[in-house]
Amino acid sequence: MITLPDLVETVVKIAFILGLTIGFYAPIIGWIERKQSAVMQDRIGGNRAAILGFTVIGLFHSLADAIKLIFKEDFVPRGAETALHRLAPVISVVPALIAFAVIPFGGTYNLWGHETRLVIADLDVGVLYVFAIASLATYGVVIAGWASNNNWSLLGALRAAAQMFSYEVAMGLTIIGLVMFYQSLSLVEIVDKQENFYHWGIIWHFPAFILFLTCAIAENKRIPFDTPEAESELVAGYFTEYSGMKFIMFWTAEFLEIVTISALCVTLFFGGHQIPFVTVSGLIDFLGFLGPNGANAAAMLIGVAVFIIKLTLLIMLQMSIRWTLPRFRYDQVMKLGWKMILPASLIWIFLVGAGILTGVMPAV
Amino acid sequence: MGAVAVGIAGAMLMLSEFLGPKHFFREKMEPFECGENQIVSPKQRYSVRFYLIAMFFIIFDIEAVFLFPWAVIFQQLGMFGFIEMMIFILLLGVGLIYVWKKGALEWE
Numbered sequence: 001m002i003t004l005p006d007l008v009e010t011v012v013k014i015a016f017i018l019g020l021t022i023g024f025y026a027p028i029i030g031w032i033e034r035k036q037s038a039v040m041q042d043r044i045g046g047n048r049a050a051i052l053g054f055t056v057i058g059l060f061h062s063l064a065d066a067i068k069l070i071f072k073e074d075f076v077p078r079g080a081e082t083a084l085h086r087l088a089p090v091i092s093v094v095p096a097l098i099a100f101a102v103i104p105f106g107g108t109y110n111l112w113g114h115e116t117r118l119v120i121a122d123l124d125v126g127v128l129y130v131f132a133i134a135s136l137a138t139y140g141v142v143i144a145g146w147a148s149n150n151n152w153s154l155l156g157a158l159r160a161a162a163q164m165f166s167y168e169v170a171m172g173l174t175i176i177g178l179v180m181f182y183q184s185l186s187l188v189e190i191v192d193k194q195e196n197f198y199h200w201g202i203i204w205h206f207p208a209f210i211l212f213l214t215c216a217i218a219e220n221k222r223i224p225f226d227t228p229e230a231e232s233e234l235v236a237g238y239f240t241e242y243s244g245m246k247f248i249m250f251w252t253a254e255f256l257e258i259v260t261i262s263a264l265c266v267t268l269f270f271g272g273h274q275i276p277f278v279t280v281s282g283l284i285d286f287l288g289f290l291g292p293n294g295a296n297a298a299a300m301l302i303g304v305a306v307f308i309i310k311l312t313l314l315i316m317l318q319m320s321i322r323w324t325l326p327r328f329r330y331d332q333v334m335k336l337g338w339k340m341i342l343p344a345s346l347i348w349i350f351l352v353g354a355g356i357l358t359g360v361m362p363a364v
Numbered sequence: 365m366g367a368v369a370v371g372i373a374g375a376m377l378m379l380s381e382f383l384g385p386k387h388f389f390r391e392k393m394e395p396f397e398c399g400e401n402q403i404v405s406p407k408q409r410y411s412v413r414f415y416l417i418a419m420f421f422i423i424f425d426i427e428a429v430f431l432f433p434w435a436v437i438f439q440q441l442g443m444f445g446f447i448e449m450m451i452f453i454l455l456l457g458v459g460l461i462y463v464w465k466k467g468a469l470e471w472e
Contacts, residue, residue, distance in 0.1 A: 014368060022372065071383055077395040090373040097369035128432065150395040154406040162414050165421035172428035179435035240396055245376050331471035334417075338469045342424070342460065346453055349431070353446045356439060363439060 156237025
């Protein structure tokens with residue numbers, strides 16, 4: 001039975017997550033991408049867009065881009081499958097938005113007698129849910145490429161499909177070791193088990209983290225794995241024929257996928273909202289001078305802030321990789337996926353199993 | 365959450381449909397091909413390697429599907445479950461080596 005407070009709680013959480021991802025991270029990533037590249041290449045970067053003379057170190061450029069592209073002509077090329085051409089950006093952006101639903105962004109807090117767990121849906125199969133939803137994005141890409149009636153688009157879509165398939169397999173297998181370690185597929189449970197700093201994923205599963213991050217970048221089609229949209233070979237890959245808002249939708253989807261995959265990474269390897277050596281209940285006790293509700297609210301804010309800081313750092317790490325490495329050739333991308341990461345992740349499963357059975361790894 | 369997401373996506377699509385100029389003429393509606401008219405249609409046969417990759421994906425993803433439930437109860441199964449699953453992974457490893465040696469993972 002759904003009561004009114006539960007309903008309000010869920011609505012607030014959904015609003016918060018959508019605000020965080022689409023309202024905060026999507027423009028911020030656009031800004032980080034510009035500004036971080038500028039810093040890394042010793043340039044100034046975008047700093048002209050201003051509201052009433054305030055430029056706020058170029059933050060308004062994302063807003064200016066969005067407004068500009070909204071008012072651009074919406075264009076469907078001759079011979080394209082009109083309905084599918086319109087549907088493709090929607091199929092790309094919706095999975096990117098809903099994949100965040102199972103990722104916990106805070107602990108359990110008791111506010112005015114109402115117990116709140118900061119996750120929209122605590123599914124028992126949270127890990128599988130994220131993988132399933134993330135793989136739906138492949139449909140958007142393939143449909144976009146097919147419906148455009150354009151050679152570049154189709155080539156980009158084929159490359160994207162093969163690449164995303166390959167890395168999805170490897171990505172699933174890199175997580176198996178963690179699941180063996182935590183004995184759960186629920187992201188909430190995995191985060192709770194990382195309350196002890198010595199049980200964080202990054203400490204016992206560092207090789208898996210490297211493999212997972214590589215797969216994640218490839219799955220999101222980011223540089224150095226951006227062969228599906230390589231602008232010097234394929235113009236813009238599968239979204240060559242998209243303009244205006246539909247073009248933004250593909251970019252939003254890509255940025256949101258970065259956010260989601262980084263959030264999954266934070267949850268699995270970096271303890272989500274947990275602060276090293278500090279438990280949630282310990283934090284609430286420490287803040288006890290604010291009164292029971294105040295302490296819970298303050299602990300909640302700190303937890304969410306820690307989660308966001310970890311998430312942002314991980315996104316900036318991916319951006320650094322993006323501006324450091326050159327693009328792989330397509331055969332190198334596939335070779336890396338099938339001949340290196342896949343066997344390496346199978347070997348890692350064996351090592352984790354042996355480690356747990358011999359007692360080298362602690363039983364969590 | 366899904367409904368809200370679809371709503372946002374739909375709103376974004378509608379915005380671009382209604383705002384923005386619309387001027388159509390024949391040359392502009394051509395699919396982009398570096399300024400040329402389209403020489404070959406994209407609706408034709410393409411490399412068989414993409415099908416092969418899709419088939420390998422199914423095989424290895426099913427492997428992953430078997431591994432997930434095993435991984436959850438791994439610590440209860442103990443040594444028996446570990447050896448059983450390593451035999452399974454070994455068989456798939458042999459499959460991967462076979463595919464590899466046959467040259468199905470090569471792109472030239």
